Amino acid sequence: MPESPTAKFVRIWRGRTKRDVADEYQLYWLAHGIAPLIQKGALSVEMLREDRENDAEFLTISRWDSLERMAPDGSDPHRTHHLPRDPEFLLEVPDRVQILKILTPI
Numbered sequence: 001m002p003e004s005p006t007a008k009f010v011r012i013w014r015g016r017t018k019r020d021v022a023d024e025y026q027l028y029w030l031a032h033g034i035a036p037l038i039q040k041g042a043l044s045v046e047m048l049r050e051d052r053e054n055d056a057e058f059l060t061i062s063r064w065d066s067l068e069r070m071a072p073d074g075s076d077p078h079r080t081h082h083l084p085r086d087p088e089f090l091l092e093v094p095d096r097v098q099i100l101k102i103l104t105p106i
Helices: 020-030 034-040
Strands: 008-019 045-053 055-062 098-101
Touching: 008 020, 020 034, 020 045, 020 055, 034 045, 034 055
Parallel strands: none
Antiparallel strands: 008 055, 008 098, 045 055
16 A cells, blocks of 8 residues: 655745635635645645734645655745635735645654
């Protein structure tokens, strides 16, 4: 039986919406943003949300076994890939994600 891949990197995306559209964006991101990460090869994906007085911050953390799997076409894995409606929802449209190397395996 082949061994399951071990996560070696986390990819962290952050975005903010107005508080009054946060629920709608959450559903949109869940429906259209999570599946592509899994299809590309993310080992797991977590979506987090902090509601504040006027805005909501979303944080998506995906775990990967290689940088190449994040960007199989050879593109920069730090570049974001936006959904068509992101400019409608997000207060700023980030162009980069943070990638951290996992030093202690889970």
